Amino acid sequence: MSEVVTGAVAALNEKMAGGFDGTAKFDISGEGCIMVDGSGARAGDEAADVTLTADADTFQQILQGDLDPTAAFMQGKLAVDGDMGAAMRLASVLA
Numbered sequence: 821m822s823e824v825v826t827g828a829v830a831a832l833n834e835k836m837a838g839g840f841d842g843t844a845k846f847d848i849s850g851e852g853c854i855m856v857d858g859s860g861a862r863a864g865d866e867a868a869d870v871t872l873t874a875d876a877d878t879f880q881q882i883l884q885g886d887l888d889p890t891a892a893f894m895q896g897k898l899a900v901d902g903d904m905g906a907a908m909r910l911a912s913v914l915a
Contacts, residue, residue: 824851824876825863831883832861836913842906843868849875856910870902870910882914889914 825848832854839858845868846854855864872889874882878897881887889911892898900907 822851824848824880825854828854828879828883829861829863832856835883836860840910840913842870842903842909844906844910845871846879847871847873848879849873851876868902870900870904870906872907872910873899873901 828846828848836856839860840856841858843866844856845864845866846856847865848854852863853865855862855866855868874892874897878887878892882889882892882898887897889898889907893900893907
């Protein structure tokens with residue numbers, strides 16, 4: 821597991837103390853995947869309701885609050901595949 825994934829898992833667990841209603845996968849290009857569900861975040865690559873794909877820099881900016889997930893999507897920096905409603909719920913948790 822990469823340092824980027826390890827750090828992101830810790831940051832996501834801090835932001836989402838109550839977990840997430842549904843399943844989501846963050847696919848960080850060249851680094852690995854993170855699963856998010858009712859238990860919190862962990863490294864993994866499983867089926868999910870929604871998959872969000874971005875490079876490590878974009879993902880880091882989103883986690884730090886420097887880039888709004890919706891803005892990243894509109895700019896083409898974040899790809900969303902699957903349940904758009906789940907993606908919007910996740911974006912509100914990350915904000």
